[in-house]
Amino acid sequence: MFLQFVRSGVEQVMSGISQQQQITTAVLDTVKSYVPTVQQAWTGNDANEFAADIARKYVPANLELIAAIAGVNLNLTKSTNIVDQADNESKKAADELGQEFGQV
Numbered sequence: 038m039f040l041q042f043v044r045s046g047v048e049q050v051m052s053g054i055s056q057q058q059q060i061t062t063a064v065l066d067t068v069k070s071y072v073p074t075v076q077q078a079w080t081g082n083d084a085n086e087f088a089a090d091i092a093r094k095y096v097p098a099n100l101e102l103i104a105a106i107a108g109v110n111l112n113l114t115k116s117t118n119i120v121d122q123a124d125n126e127s128k129k130a131a132d133e134l135g136q137e138f139g140q141v
Contacts, residue, residue, distance in 0.1 A: 042120050047117060051113050054110050058103055061099065065103070069091070069096065
């Protein structure tokens with residue numbers, strides 16, 4: 038059995054991954070927007086440490102996650118391009134072979 042590339046399936050996966058990236062970005066933005074509200078209601082060293090932890094730990098971790106998700110789609114796009122290139126090259130080789138046999 039030959040491998041079969043199902044473009045619609047890959048595109049569907051890429052769409053789902055893009056949605057996850059958008060959701061993760063929205064969650065990050067929401068959490069960041071809560072920090073000033075929390076700081077107004079919660080005072081003291083603990084409140085300051087909470088805000089610092091969000092900026093120092095949570096935000097960078099989420100940015101890494103967002104970049105990783107984007108990397109998956111980038112690699113799927115590159116893979117799709119490689120498959121397209123291979124298809125074009127094999128079609129060209131088959132056409133050339135057909136022309137050779139047609140001349141025999």
